[in-house]
Amino acid sequence: MSYLELRDIRKSYYLGNEEFKVLKGINLNFDRGEFVSILGESGGGKSTLMNIIGGLDSNYEGDVLLKGESLRHDTAKQLDAYRRQTIGFIFQNFNLISHLTVLQNVMVSLEMTTLSHKEQEDRAKELLAKVGLTDHMKKFPNQLSGGQKQRVAIARALASDPEIIIADEPTGALDSENTKEILQLLDEIAADGKLVITVTHSQTVADYGTRIVRLADGQISEDTTLKPAYPAASDNELTTHTLRFGATLKMALDNMRYNFKRNLLIIIGAAIGIFSVILMQGLGNGVQGYINHEIYSQINPNAVQVAKNISADELADGSNKVNLTDKDQQRFESIKNVKDVQKGYYVQGGTRLQRGKKTANLQIMQTYNDTIKKNSIKKGSAPKTGEILLTKENAQKFNKQDPNAMIGKKIVYTQTVMNSKKQPVQLKKMLKVSGIAAANSGATSITYDTLNQMYDAKNVKLAPNFMTVVIKGNAKNVKPVQTQIKSYKTGKKATYTITGAGAIVDTLNTYIDLAVNVLAAIAGISLLVSAIMIIVVLYISVSERTKEIGILRALGASKGSIRNLFFSEAFFIGLFSAILAVVLALLIQVGANSLSQSGIHYAIMQISGGNIAFGVIISIVISLLAALAPAGRAARLDPIESLSYE
Ligand SMILES: Nc1ncnc2c1ncn2[C@@H]1O[C@H](COP(=O)(O)OP(=O)(O)OP(=O)(O)O)[C@@H](O)[C@H]1O
Numbered sequence: 001m002s003y004l005e006l007r008d009i010r011k012s013y014y015l016g017n018e019e020f021k022v023l024k025g026i027n028l029n030f031d032r033g034e035f036v037s038i039l040g041e042s043g044g045g046k047s048t049l050m051n052i053i054g055g056l057d058s059n060y061e062g063d064v065l066l067k068g069e070s071l072r073h074d075t076a077k078q079l080d081a082y083r084r085q086t087i088g089f090i091f092q093n094f095n096l097i098s099h100l101t102v103l104q105n106v107m108v109s110l111e112m113t114t115l116s117h118k119e120q121e122d123r124a125k126e127l128l129a130k131v132g133l134t135d136h137m138k139k140f141p142n143q144l145s146g147g148q149k150q151r152v153a154i155a156r157a158l159a160s161d162p163e164i165i166i167a168d169e170p171t172g173a174l175d176s177e178n179t180k181e182i183l184q185l186l187d188e189i190a191a192d193g194k195l196v197i198t199v200t201h202s203q204t205v206a207d208y209g210t211r212i213v214r215l216a217d218g219q220i221s222e223d224t225t226l227k228p229a230y231p232a233a234s235d236n237e238l239t240t241h242t243l244r245f246g247a248t249l250k251m252a253l254d255n256m257r258y259n260f261k262r263n264l265l266i267i268i269g270a271a272i273g274i275f276s277v278i279l280m281q282g283l284g285n286g287v288q289g290y291i292n293h294e295i296y297s298q299i300n301p302n303a304v305q306v307a308k309n310i311s312a313d314e315l316a317d318g319s320n321k322v323n324l325t326d327k328d329q330q331r332f333e334s335i336k337n338v339k340d341v342q343k344g345y346y347v348q349g350g351t352r353l354q355r356g357k358k359t360a361n362l363q364i365m366q367t368y369n370d371t372i373k374k375n376s377i378k379k380g381s382a383p384k385t386g387e388i389l390l391t392k393e394n395a396q397k398f399n400k401q402d403p404n405a406m407i408g409k410k411i412v413y414t415q416t417v418m419n420s421k422k423q424p425v426q427l428k429k430m431l432k433v434s435g436i437a438a439a440n441s442g443a444t445s446i447t448y449d450t451l452n453q454m455y456d457a458k459n460v461k462l463a464p465n466f467m468t469v470v471i472k473g474n475a476k477n478v479k480p481v482q483t484q485i486k487s488y489k490t491g492k493k494a495t496y497t498i499t500g501a502g503a504i505v506d507t508l509n510t511y512i513d514l515a516v517n518v519l520a521a522i523a524g525i526s527l528l529v530s531a532i533m534i535i536v537v538l539y540i541s542v543s544e545r546t547k548e549i550g551i552l553r554a555l556g557a558s559k560g561s562i563r564n565l566f567f568s569e570a571f572f573i574g575l576f577s578a579i580l581a582v583v584l585a586l587l588i589q590v591g592a593n594s595l596s597q598s599g600i601h602y603a604i605m606q607i608s609g610g611n612i613a614f615g616v617i618i619s620i621v622i623s624l625l626a627a628l629a630p631a632g633r634a635a636r637l638d639p640i641e642s643l644s645y646e
Pocket of ligand 1: 040041046047049
C-alpha cells in the first residue's frame with residue numbers, strides 16, 4: 001500500500017450544460033521520500049489535480065486514499081484537519097498575507113498546532129533560519145524579493161510538519177538563481193522523508209526530482225522514476241486544531257492596525273451614536289435628579305396625603321362624605337411599610353389672620369403634617385399646639401420689610417365653620433408664630449390639635465378631611481402603599497384620592513423617563529447608521545481579504561474560524577467605539593457639570609455605571625449583528641476561487 005493513492009480521478013467543469021472533461025481517470029501512487037514533478041501543457045488540469053490531492057476540492061469522481069483511507073467520506077471539518085496536518089501548500093505567486101510580517105505569516109500556520117506560544121515562536125524562527133531568512137523576520141512581504149517570498153512560503157508550508165508538500169509552479173515567478181535555491185530546499189524536504197509533489201512547465205525543474213509524471217489530455221501519459229526515493233519519515237507528531245478565537249482576535253487586531261486610518265474613521269463614526277445615547281441618558285438622570293432634588297428639598301417624599309374621592313356635587317352639598325373616619329385610619333395603618341397616619345384638615349377660604357389693624361385672608365389653610373419638610377421652614381420651627389407656621393407671603397402682610405421678625409409674635413386666627421345644625425360659628429384663638437416657611441412650600445398651617453381645641457371650645461366636632469400617611473424607609477416603598485390605597489373601591493369608584501407632591505413626583509418622573517427614552521431613541525437612529533457603516537466596511541474588508549481567506553482555508557482554518565475573524569474585527573470596532581464614546585461622554589459631563597454647578601448648583605449630567613455598561617454592550621452587540629452577513633459571506637467563500645482572486 002502506497003502512502004497516497006489516486007484511483008480513477010475524474011473531474012469535469014460545466015459551462016451551462018456543456019461539460020469540459022479536465023481529468024479523465026488518473027491513477028497514481030505516491031510514497032514519502034519522493035520528489036515528484038507533474039509536467040503537462042497549460043490548461044491540462046495540473047492545478048485541478050493538486051487541489052483534489054490537497055483537500056481543497058472534493059467535487060470529483062474517483063478516490064484519494066491516504067494510508068489506505070479514503071478522503072471521500074471525510075466531513076468538511078476532517079478535510080480542514082487534513083489540510084492542516086498532512087498538507088503543506090506552496091504556490092507560484094507565494095500567497096503570503098500582506099499585512100503580516102514574515103514571522104507572523106509562518107506563525108499563522110503554527111497557531112493551528114497544539115504547541116505552546118513559545119514553542120510556536122521557536123519553531124517559526126528555526127524554520128525561517130532553515131530557509132535563510134533570519135534577518136528578514138520583521139519585514140512585510142512587499143519588502144522581500146520573489147525568492148525570499150517563496151522561502152517564507154516554504155517555511156510556512158513546513159510549519160505544521162506535514163507529510164505532503166504540494167508546490168504549484170513554485171519557481172514559476174523566479175529567476176534561475178532563485179529557482180535553484182528553491183529546488184534545493186524542496187529536495188531537502190523530500191530527503192527528510194516527506195512527499196513533495198510539484199507542478200511545473202519546466203523540464204529543468206522536473207529533472208531535479210526523483211520522478212516525473214506527464215499529464216496529457218487529462219490522463220497520465222508517462223510516469224518515469226529518475227532516481228530512488230529517499231527513506232520515508234515517520235508519522236507527524238504535531239497535533240493541530242483550527243484557528244482558536246484568541247488567534248482570530250489577534251489577527252483582527254493586526255488587520256485593524258494595518259488599515260488604521262480607515263478603522264479609526266469607522267470607530268469615530270460608530271462612537272458618535274453610542275456617545276449620544278450615553279449623553280442623553282446621563283442628562284436624563286441629571287434632569288430627573290435636579291427636579292426631584294428641588295421638590296424633595298421642600299416636600300417629604302415619604303409622606304402622601306389621602307382624601308376621600310368625592311365628586312364636586314357631593315362636596316358642594318356639604319355632606320360629611322368628605323370626612324375620613326377611624327376605620328379609614330386603621331385601614332391605612334394596616335398597610336405594609338406604613339409608619340404613621342396623621343389626621344389632617346384642609347380649608348380653602350374662610351380663614352383670617354389679624355394683628356393690630358393688619359389682616360390677612362388665607363387662601364388655603366392646612367394642618368401641619370409630615371409632607372412638609374422641615375427644611376422648607378426658612379426661619380423658626382414647626383408649629384406646636386397653640387402655634388402657627390406662616391408662609392413668607394403671609395408674614396409679609398404683617399411686616400413687609402422683615403417677615404422673619406414675626407417669629408414669636410402673637411397673631412389672632414379666626415375661622416368660620418358650620419356646626420351640626422348648619423349654623424355658622426366663628427372660631428377664634430390667639431396663636432404664637434413658630435416659624436416662616438418658604439414662599440412656595442404650601443399653606444400657612446397650625447397643628448390638628450390646635451384646630452381641634454378651637455372646635456372643642458365652640459362645641460363643634462372636627463373630622464379630618466385628609467390624612468397624611470407616612471411611609472417607612474426608602475422612597476421606593478411609597479408606590480406600593482399608594483397602589484394599595486388606590487385599590488380600595490366604593491362601588492366601582494376608587495374610595496380615596498392621593499394628593500400631595502409625593503404622588504406628583506412619581507408621575508413627573510415617569511414623564512421625564514419617557515422624554516429621556518424618546519431622546520435616547522432618536523440618538524439611537526445614529527446607531528443604525530453606524531451599523532450600516534460597519535456592514536459596508538466589513539463587506540469591503542471581506543473582498544479585500546478574499547485572498548487571505550483562501551490562504552487561511554488552504555492552511556486548514558475552518559469556515560467557523562473565518563467567520564470568527566470578521567466577528568473579531570466587528571467586536572473590536574464595537575469595543576473601541578464604546579470606549580471612545582464613554583471617554584467623550586465623560587469629558588462632556590465634566591464640562592457641562594462645571595457650568596451647571598456654577599449656574600444651578602447641581603450636576604446636571606449624571607452618567608451612571610449602568611449607562612456606560614449599556615453603551616458598551618449595545619455597541620458590541622450592534623457591531624456583531626452588523627458582522628453577521630459579511631462574516632457569513634466570508635465563511636462561504638470557495639477556497640480555490642479565493643486563492644485565485646486578484
Ligand atoms: N472553476 C473553473 N470553471 C471552469 N473551468 C475551469 C475552472 N478551473 C479550471 N478550469 C479549466 O480547467 C482546465 C484545467 O485548469 P488547470 O488550472 O487545472 O490547468 P493547469 O494544468 O494547472 O494549467 P496551467 O499550467 O496553465 O496553470 C482549464 O482549461 C481551465 O480553463
